[in-house]
Amino acid sequence: MVSRRIVLHFPHRLVNQPIIYKLVKEYDLQFNILKAFVTPQEEGLMVLELSGKKENFAKGMEYLESCGVRIQPLSQDVVRNEDKCTNCGVCVPICPTEALVVDPQTRKVLFHNKKCIACELCVKICPPRAMEVSF
Amino acid sequence: MRTINEINEKIKNGQVVVLTAEEVIELVEKKGIKKAAQEVDVVTTGTFGPMCSSGAYFNIGHSKPRIKIGGGTCTLNDVPCYTGFAAVDIYLGATAIPDDDPRNKIYPGEFKYGGAHVIQEIVAGSDVRLEAVAYGTDCYPRKKLETLINIKDLNEAVLFNIRNAYQNYNVAVNLSDKPIYTYLGMLKPNLGNANYCSAGQLSPLLKDPYYKTIGIGTKIFLGGGIGYVAWQGTQHNPSIPRKENGIPKVPGGTLAVIGDLKQMKPEWLVGTSMLGYGVTLVVGIGVPIPVLNEEVIQYAAAKDKDICAPVVDYSSNYPQIIPGSLGEVNYEQLKSGKIIIQGKEVPTGNLSSYSRARLIAEELKSWIKKGDFTLTEPVAKLPQAESGYGFKLLKERSIITKEV
Numbered sequence: 001m002v003s004r005r006i007v008l009h010f011p012h013r014l015v016n017q018p019i020i021y022k023l024v025k026e027y028d029l030q031f032n033i034l035k036a037f038v039t040p041q042e043e044g045l046m047v048l049e050l051s052g053k054k055e056n057f058a059k060g061m062e063y064l065e066s067c068g069v070r071i072q073p074l075s076q077d078v079v080r081n082e083d084k085c086t087n088c089g090v091c092v093p094i095c096p097t098e099a100l101v102v103d104p105q106t107r108k109v110l111f112h113n114k115k116c117i118a119c120e121l122c123v124k125i126c127p128p129r130a131m132e133v134s135f
Numbered sequence: 136m137r138t139i140n141e142i143n144e145k146i147k148n149g150q151v152v153v154l155t156a157e158e159v160i161e162l163v164e165k166k167g168i169k170k171a172a173q174e175v176d177v178v179t180t181g182t183f184g185p186m187c188s189s190g191a192y193f194n195i196g197h198s199k200p201r202i203k204i205g206g207g208t209c210t211l212n213d214v215p216c217y218t219g220f221a222a223v224d225i226y227l228g229a230t231a232i233p234d235d236d237p238r239n240k241i242y243p244g245e246f247k248y249g250g251a252h253v254i255q256e257i258v259a260g261s262d263v264r265l266e267a268v269a270y271g272t273d274c275y276p277r278k279k280l281e282t283l284i285n286i287k288d289l290n291e292a293v294l295f296n297i298r299n300a301y302q303n304y305n306v307a308v309n310l311s312d313k314p315i316y317t318y319l320g321m322l323k324p325n326l327g328n329a330n331y332c333s334a335g336q337l338s339p340l341l342k343d344p345y346y347k348t349i350g351i352g353t354k355i356f357l358g359g360g361i362g363y364v365a366w367q368g369t370q371h372n373p374s375i376p377r378k379e380n381g382i383p384k385v386p387g388g389t390l391a392v393i394g395d396l397k398q399m400k401p402e403w404l405v406g407t408s409m410l411g412y413g414v415t416l417v418v419g420i421g422v423p424i425p426v427l428n429e430e431v432i433q434y435a436a437a438k439d440k441d442i443c444a445p446v447v448d449y450s451s452n453y454p455q456i457i458p459g460s461l462g463e464v465n466y467e468q469l470k471s472g473k474i475i476i477q478g479k480e481v482p483t484g485n486l487s488s489y490s491r492a493r494l495i496a497e498e499l500k501s502w503i504k505k506g507d508f509t510l511t512e513p514v515a516k517l518p519q520a521e522s523g524y525g526f527k528l529l530k531e532r533s534i535i536t537k538e539v
Contacts, residue, residue, distance in 0.1 A: 086183065086405055086417060087490045090320045093328035093482035102472060107489040124245060125321045127185065127407035
């Protein structure tokens, strides 16, 4: 079994195709949509957790790429600008997945990318705006 | 035990013993008050939190021909300045925002840029765009000025904050069923989080709760440079309830501080945006506490556990000024990441960077040890706990005069 959080970018021409349906039907993959939106006339974006058998997962990815969907691992999406972060910690109780935690010794805020689901709640509430989104 | 003059002699001779407030806590625990007081000359403190009543004044130099900005209008990077002074003196407040900022019209407003950000850019040495409009006089005929300015060319650039370094602060929570956006951050509904704002055991006025050593004229670390306590801060309130250790249970004393912006650094003056609230400046302040006697070090050794803050509802109690707190928590509990309110476990967030406060206390310690920073005797005391000085609410009165 593999399970990964990924970001899918759908070009405009694919927005009305049942792509996720095929992932389930043809490749027996489970999905949990964390976020999705469609920008009019531009592209669709979906953040999801995808899991299934290793070989099915690989085939599913191949299928997505063959359709023209761009795949990105989720950890790249929210990044912390280390120059801007003051390590105050106001983001910590806002983060739903404990991707942002305070180190009890250094009192610095640690950002665990792997736990981040890119909900972006921290982005606008960060006083020095150190959390940046890069899709 | 020792005087400030004696401490300064030791600083000059390189013999001074300086500890940060954290280190002095450990020393007192190990050796006791008496021994610690004999060994330590100075305790350094630090805080790095948002302080809205901050700002800077500038004298930009006279243009040719002359312009009288006083009584006119002036913006720096589109952020309006106060111009009610002489010809080329202006004051930029931390919370000022461009006239065309949508504010909270699109709720919650983002407040991406304002006075605090301009101050940080000026300190960083960036050029900023000044635009001024004046009415013109015989001696100051010019009516319009558009120019880039840079801190290195200004005559004076002075940080002058009328309220900083609050002695203790509320812990903010939200009892309503909607998220709210406050100066203490976003508060999730139904006690979703509890936000606080203090360096606790490192915070200057919590380490000298009765203002015995910190007074008007005290030399301090301000924004990475040297500053001074100019006066008590606005809303200075020494007449509040205190614990038996002297530490205020609610927001108490404050400081007004001043210092040369040209010496300061952008990492210690940070422009920030509070979602749905506004722009504010995070200011780094460090105050040295001279160990004049055992009493001083006893106060300076107060631990997070000894310092309590009130939990206040910001959905109704705070805005409507309804007295009442949801209880008291200490900073050790707050720093653990979770507190219990009304039987519910609530995650905590600090708005004041403890790791940066620690760096400030360490930096100030190194300045003193190197002999770069001597201590000053205050020229006057801040209003004291028994003085009767306090702060009141506004008494609104009708402006319609009755016909006789």
